[in-house]
Amino acid sequence: MDPITPGPEEHGQAQSRRPPRESLTSDFQSAPALARTAQLVSGDFLLTVNPVDGSEIEPCPPHERPGRPRKRTVAERAETERAARPPVPPGPAQPTPALLERQDERERLVRLLARGRSVRLTGPGGSGRTALLDLVAEDCFDLAPDGVVRLTGFRRTADDLLHDLFHAVYEAPLYRPERDQLLELVREIGAVVVVDDLELGGAALDELLDATPECAFLLGTTPDVPAPSADCEVEEVFLTGLDRAAGVEILERAVGRVLTEEEANWAGDLWFESEGLPLRFVQAGALLRQRDQLRASTGAVDEYGVFEDVRPPVEEPLDPAEPEDVPLPSLGEAAAPAPLLASRLSSSARATLRFAVALGGEVPHQAHLPALVGDTHADAALGELAGCGLVSPVGCRYRLASGVPAQLEAAGYDADAPAEALTAAEHYAWWAGHPSVAPERVCAEADAVLAALAVVVPATTPPVEGEESCAVRLARTAAPAFAAGLHWSAWERALRSGAEASRLSGEVSEQAYFHHELGILALCGGRLDRARAELEASGGLRGALADKRGTVAGRRALALVADLSGDVPGPMAGEEMPDARQEESAPPFGGVPAPYPPLYGTADDTLVTHQPPAAKPLGGIRRLARRNMVAAGSGALLAAVLGTVVTLGMTSNENADKNPAGKVDVNPSASQGLNDGSLGADPKNDNGSPGRTGTPAGTPTDPGPDGTYGTTDDPTPSAATPSASPSGTKGTGGGGTTPTPSRSQTTRPGGSPSPSKSSPSSPPSHSSSPSSSPSVTPTPTPSQPGTTTPSTTDTASGPAASSSSAGTSKSGSPGSAI
Numbered sequence: 021m022d023p024i025t026p027g028p029e030e031h032g033q034a035q036s037r038r039p040p041r042e043s044l045t046s047d048f049q050s051a052p053a054l055a056r057t058a059q060l061v062s063g064d065f066l067l068t069v070n071p072v073d074g075s076e077i078e079p080c081p082p083h084e085r086p087g088r089p090r091k092r093t094v095a096e097r098a099e100t101e102r103a104a105r106p107p108v109p110p111g112p113a114q115p116t117p118a119l120l121e122r123q124d125e126r127e128r129l130v131r132l133l134a135r136g137r138s139v140r141l142t143g144p145g146g147s148g149r150t151a152l153l154d155l156v157a158e159d160c161f162d163l164a165p166d167g168v169v170r171l172t173g174f175r176r177t178a179d180d181l182l183h184d185l186f187h188a189v190y191e192a193p194l195y196r197p198e199r200d201q202l203l204e205l206v207r208e209i210g211a212v213v214v215v216d217d218l219e220l221g222g223a224a225l226d227e228l229l230d231a232t233p234e235c236a237f238l239l240g241t242t243p244d245v246p247a248p249s250a251d252c253e254v255e256e257v258f259l260t261g262l263d264r265a266a267g268v269e270i271l272e273r274a275v276g277r278v279l280t281e282e283e284a285n286w287a288g289d290l291w292f293e294s295e296g297l298p299l300r301f302v303q304a305g306a307l308l309r310q311r312d313q314l315r316a317s318t319g320a321v322d323e324y325g326v327f328e329d330v331r332p333p334v335e336e337p338l339d340p341a342e343p344e345d346v347p348l349p350s351l352g353e354a355a356a357p358a359p360l361l362a363s364r365l366s367s368s369a370r371a372t373l374r375f376a377v378a379l380g381g382e383v384p385h386q387a388h389l390p391a392l393v394g395d396t397h398a399d400a401a402l403g404e405l406a407g408c409g410l411v412s413p414v415g416c417r418y419r420l421a422s423g424v425p426a427q428l429e430a431a432g433y434d435a436d437a438p439a440e441a442l443t444a445a446e447h448y449a450w451w452a453g454h455p456s457v458a459p460e461r462v463c464a465e466a467d468a469v470l471a472a473l474a475v476v477v478p479a480t481t482p483p484v485e486g487e488e489s490c491a492v493r494l495a496r497t498a499a500p501a502f503a504a505g506l507h508w509s510a511w512e513r514a515l516r517s518g519a520e521a522s523r524l525s526g527e528v529s530e531q532a533y534f535h536h537e538l539g540i541l542a543l544c545g546g547r548l549d550r551a552r553a554e555l556e557a558s559g560g561l562r563g564a565l566a567d568k569r570g571t572v573a574g575r576r577a578l579a580l581v582a583d584l585s586g587d588v589p590g591p592m593a594g595e596e597m598p599d600a601r602q603e604e605s606a607p608p609f610g611g612v613p614a615p616y617p618p619l620y621g622t623a624d625d626t627l628v629t630h631q632p633p634a635a636k637p638l639g640g641i642r643r644l645a646r647r648n649m650v651a652a653g654s655g656a657l658l659a660a661v662l663g664t665v666v667t668l669g670m671t672s673n674e675n676a677d678k679n680p681a682g683k684v685d686v687n688p689s690a691s692q693g694l695n696d697g698s699l700g701a702d703p704k705n706d707n708g709s710p711g712r713t714g715t716p717a718g719t720p721t722d723p724g725p726d727g728t729y730g731t732t733d734d735p736t737p738s739a740a741t742p743s744a745s746p747s748g749t750k751g752t753g754g755g756g757t758t759p760t761p762s763r764s765q766t767t768r769p770g771g772s773p774s775p776s777k778s779s780p781s782s783p784p785s786h787s788s789s790p791s792s793s794p795s796v797t798p799t800p801t802p803s804q805p806g807t808t809t810p811s812t813t814d815t816a817s818g819p820a821a822s823s824s825s826a827g828t829s830k831s832g833s834p835g836s837a838i
Contacts, residue, residue: 058504063198111403143259145422146299172415173218221246261296274305359431378440441475453497459505491521532561
């Protein structure tokens with residue numbers, strides 16, 4: 021059989037047609053990547069990071085709870101520290117600058133740390149603070165049981181540093197302990213903690229030190245950071261500038277030769293102006309090195325082509341035998357050397373500087389430079405910038421060195437800053453959402469991503485129809501990665517930026533997502549009021565959009581908030597509290613008229629309603645109790661009537677030949693005995709099929725002579741299904757429970773049955789078909805037990821109570837067929 025041509029149906033299954041190919045390359049087109057979800061444990065909660073509908077949070081099951089984390093081994097700590105260091109720039113290896121005139125400070129810091137004291141090393145930007153911290157960390161490698169832990173304090177809070185310290189010492193992937201457990205675990209850490217670029221002081225620093233009594237901290241700060249409190253036992257060590265001889269030595273090591281007299285005098289003026297900061301001499305050495313390269317012969321430049329694209333044009337060709345006369349930079353150029361240094365670098369390095377200025381000083385990772393700059397070899401630009409002293413390491417990345425951003429802005433490198441930031445934002449939005457990028461890599465680039473968001477969010481406008489705002493897309497892709505990578509301070513900043521961008525762009529669905537995530541983040545942090553506010557705001561927006569899946573996630577989170585706070589969860593924004601009247605009059609499945617009790621009910625067949633604790637009962641408790649009493653009395657009356665009818669009908673011998681009452685089947689028909697003296701069964705027609713009155717289609721009938729059951733083909737459903745008496749009253753005919761036959765009534769347009777025109781005092785009438793035998797119609801007398809009609813005057817029940825008190829005198833009585 022041809023697999024493309026559809027064949028006949030075999031065994032009830034049709035052969036599916038193979039879809040035609042759209043093109044020859046359709047098989048090579050990959051399907052859209054699934055959204056990356058991550059599941060992690062935060063305290064007592066199990067958090068599922070869902071970038072589509074919003075994260076879900078629930079109490080963590082016992083089998084999902086991680087055990088007590090173990091500490092890393094020496095080899096694992098070394099690997100963690102290596103990953104925390106900035107990458108080595110590509111290209112030729114850069115010489116390590118020697119640390120001059122810092123030996124005394126180095127020995128003092130090691131002695132204090134060996135005694136278990138914490139030290140605060142304070143020095144201005146460019147004083148060589150980071151290089152000194154690296155040397156001291158190497159000297160203290162074996163002082164503490166848990167070794168040396170290197171952290172960065174740049175834009176980090178005390179809580180962030182505690183979590184960073186925990187993950188640096190303990191092996192706990194995808195686990196973020198709660199506050200109490202975090203403090204318990206970090207108290208057991210004994211290490212020398214080196215924190216560079218710390219921005220904490222005062223009470224925040226006291227909190228960090230008090231939480232880690234077994235650790236000795238070496239804190240690197242600048243003079244503008246608040247000082248520790250008076251009660252904080254932290255030693256202070258200040259860094260000063262170098263002397264003139266040390267500055268000259270740095271210049272000579274940079275150029276690899278002895279300075280001339282003119283250059284030595286120039287170095288003296290620079291030392292006086294820079295107050296001996298080592299960074300200024302490193303940059304001045306780069307200026308001298310570039311000057312030597314420019315003074316090199318033209319043949320060397322043509323041969324290697326190293327500076328061909330950056331060398332200024334000359335009017336006449338240079339004489340290879342005589343060096344070019346390039347004057348020394350002026351003192352002003354040496355004091356702010358960034359523009360002059362950048363002008364002599366490659367075009368890729370200058371483009372990298374423009375991106376760094378646009379991102380607030382953050383230098384993108386070298387792996388992103390080729391895509392941002394548009395040059396396949398742009399990753400080598402980082403080596404050029406590091407060799408000139410224009411960038412400095414911060415944590416696992418690079419930033420523009422101290423004073424360089426202001427110098428480049430003065431030179432006009434920020435002219436296209438908005439366009440450069442937008443380009444970086446578009447690149448990071450694509451990169452952060454790529455399936456091959458791990459959350460840890462996105463967290464390492466968090467500062468550059470957040471810097472791009474900070475620039476593009478204020479300029480966000482409603483996008484063109486069919487497009488999406490770049491700021492919203494970047495926040496939407498980066499925020500889940502920050503959450504999965506346990507960088508929650510960056511997660512919060514990305515969510516707030518995304519909420520603002522979505523508000524400016526008018527993207528309501530995205531705004532609902534960001535508010536939902538902010539509520540989840542607040543719930544993980546124990547801020548229940550904040551979580552409730554954010555989740556309710558998100559629920560209102562999603563209710564307006566009819567976002568069912570997102571609304572369900574929000575309701576679950578709100579229920580958890582209510583459970584933790586001990587409150588009863590109220591309706592979300594945009595929802596209404598169900599009315600008590602609607603809840604009371606809701607009929608069960610099958611359709612039971614609310615105003616009238618069942619015709620063949622008992623005293624237990626009452627309408628039970630559920631009132632929520634917060635809602636007041638309609639009409640008061642007294643009125644509701646009176647209504648239930650009336651319904652119970654009516655049910656008792658109808659139960660007595662049912663018992664009388666069943667007893668008389670089943671003991672009658674007039675119809676014994678046609679339908680003996682003593683023969684009760686195991687599964688009687690729902691309409692058995694209607695109008696023929698039995699329990700309401702439909703009489704059979706001439707062709708043997710049952711009648712139409714009250715017989716649902718497809719229901720089994722009495723077994724025939726051969727013992728099989730037939731089914732009715734009438735599509736009209738019955739009003740009720742057979743049911744046994746709740747009180748367990750047995751009939752007198754066959755000893756079984758009394759079945760409840762179907763009921764046929766004339767209904768009003770509103771669904772309530774309308775009484776017949778017969779007077780309430782008239783006995784119930786039975787209308788029989790010509791083919792049915794005469795039936796016995798018992799007339800209940802007042803002397804019979806259980807037939808006394810209760811008299812009620814409850815006006816709150818309305819027509820329902822009046823019709824219920826009429827007993828069986830309505831047209832809906834047994835045997836009436838309309």
